[in-house]
Amino acid sequence: MPIYKMEGKKNGKQKYRVRVNYVDSFGKAKQLDRVAYGLDEAKELERKLQASMCDVEAGIGMTVSELFEEYVNVKKNETRESSLDTSSRIISKHIIPILGKYKLKKLTLPILQNWKNEINNKDFSITTRQHIYAELRALLNYAVKMEYLPANPLLKLGNFKTTLELEQKQEMDYYTADEFKQFISVAHNCALQAQESGNYFEWNYYVFFSIAFYTGLRKGEIHALRWCDIKNNLLSVSRSITQKLKGEDRITPPKNKSSIRTLQIPKPLLKILSEHKERCKQFDNFSKNNLICGADKSLRDTTIQNKCKKYASLAGIKTIRIHDFRHSHASLLANEGINIQEISRRLGHSNVEMTWNTYSHLYPREEERAIKILDKIV
Numbered sequence: 001m002p003i004y005k006m007e008g009k010k011n012g013k014q015k016y017r018v019r020v021n022y023v024d025s026f027g028k029a030k031q032l033d034r035v036a037y038g039l040d041e042a043k044e045l046e047r048k049l050q051a052s053m054c055d056v057e058a059g060i061g062m063t064v065s066e067l068f069e070e071y072v073n074v075k076k077n078e079t080r081e082s083s084l085d086t087s088s089r090i091i092s093k094h095i096i097p098i099l100g101k102y103k104l105k106k107l108t109l110p111i112l113q114n115w116k117n118e119i120n121n122k123d124f125s126i127t128t129r130q131h132i133y134a135e136l137r138a139l140l141n142y143a144v145k146m147e148y149l150p151a152n153p154l155l156k157l158g159n160f161k162t163t164l165e166l167e168q169k170q171e172m173d174y175y176t177a178d179e180f181k182q183f184i185s186v187a188h189n190c191a192l193q194a195q196e197s198g199n200y201f202e203w204n205y206y207v208f209f210s211i212a213f214y215t216g217l218r219k220g221e222i223h224a225l226r227w228c229d230i231k232n233n234l235l236s237v238s239r240s241i242t243q244k245l246k247g248e249d250r251i252t253p254p255k256n257k258s259s260i261r262t263l264q265i266p267k268p269l270l271k272i273l274s275e276h277k278e279r280c281k282q283f284d285n286f287s288k289n290n291l292i293c294g295a296d297k298s299l300r301d302t303t304i305q306n307k308c309k310k311y312a313s314l315a316g317i318k319t320i321r322i323h324d325f326r327h328s329h330a331s332l333l334a335n336e337g338i339n340i341q342e343i344s345r346r347l348g349h350s351n352v353e354m355t356w357n358t359y360s361h362l363y364p365r366e367e368e369r370a371i372k373i374l375d376k377i378v
Contacts, residue, residue, distance in 0.1 A: 002019055003017070003039075003043070004016065004017040006035075009037070013041070014038065015036075016038075016039065017035055018034045018035070018036060018046050018049060019033050020033075020034070020049045061103060061105075063101060063102060064095070064096065064099045064101075064104065064107070065101070067104060067139065067148065068091055068092075068095075068100070068139060071139055071142050072088055074142070075087075080253070080255070081242060082240075082252060085242070090132055094119060094132045095115075095132070095135065099136075104143055107140075107149075107153055108153070109153060109156060109157065112153060113157060115136075116133075119132055126160060130159055130160050133154075133159045133160055136154060140154050172327045173320045174320065174324050174328040175213070175317070179315075179317050182316070183311050183312060184206070184209060184210060184311075185315070186311045186314045186315045187307075190310075190311065190314075191205070191206045203279060204293045204299055205299065205307045207276045207292065208222055208304060209325060210268075211225070211269065211292075213325050213329055214269035215329065216326045216347050217237060218240065218259075219301065219304070219322050219323065220252075221240050222292075223240070223241035223291070223293070223294075224239040224240050224251060224291070225237075225291065225292045225293070226288070226291055226292060227277060227289070227292060228289055230265070230273065233264065233265050234265065235262065235263045236261075237259065237263065239251055239252070239254065240252050240253065243298065243301055255348065256350045258345075258349060258351075261345065276292070280295065308322065329347075330343055330346075330347060330355070330358070334359045340355055340359075
């Protein structure tokens, strides 16, 4: 760490430059220049900078913002792009503005509790608050892994707690078979009316919701479906589309290995797809590589949700989220007593336990099923 004499004085003291050479957490050589007046002051500054850089190299002088920057760079090679985008958005919006300036070694329990209080004071659902907590926990767990912290202080405070009222608000929603028939009938009529005016595009929304209900696919998986994915009445799921607020949509692998699957297409959906394909063939740009819903570009999520609200309102039924059509598919099968392993396979879950934890409350208890069978014996 050399000290350089410079031209200029202040209050009679000579001007000096103190240069610090250090290696950041990525192993890159960097420099830091500071100015001091007076040789003794320059030497003292050199001593302080040397101690500070030792802290930086050890990680303990790192701020939460700096940790976040490193965390994102590392996770780019380990996490699906859509998942990393979600994490980065949550951390940037709800963690960095409050905690970003703090050094890791200064993250005391009172500071973290104040952060929790600020999040609690916002009008967030309990699920949203718990997701925010999970992202901060993961970020600090990374700091522990890199030995920047001896332990994760957030764990002592625990996650945001639920109340019975909040738990009731976050119950999943779904359409029964009868409700879906009402919904999709309205969607069909809207598409017919649009076609009479020369607008065939409305059919894409009718087909989208049909696929969602009859297959339980995630919306990104539906967005990525192409006509070439249908062979011998089977539907192959091998990709997903992540929509970007800025820039082009990204084609990615599905959520996990189990999400790459082949599903037999139910007869009602097969008819819907066959009719839609014939409509699409009327246009010059038709190709087997076209998207089933949208042809050249996937339908916009916001527009799909708006269509969902419109159809539900016209049908006189409740409005559910796009993802709830996936719940509707699983709930229908569960209520009919379909094996939980088959439901898990159709949904592309990584394990049956995930499916069971989500839908077990819909599944008939074995005792009840046994009694129903015995009651039929006369």
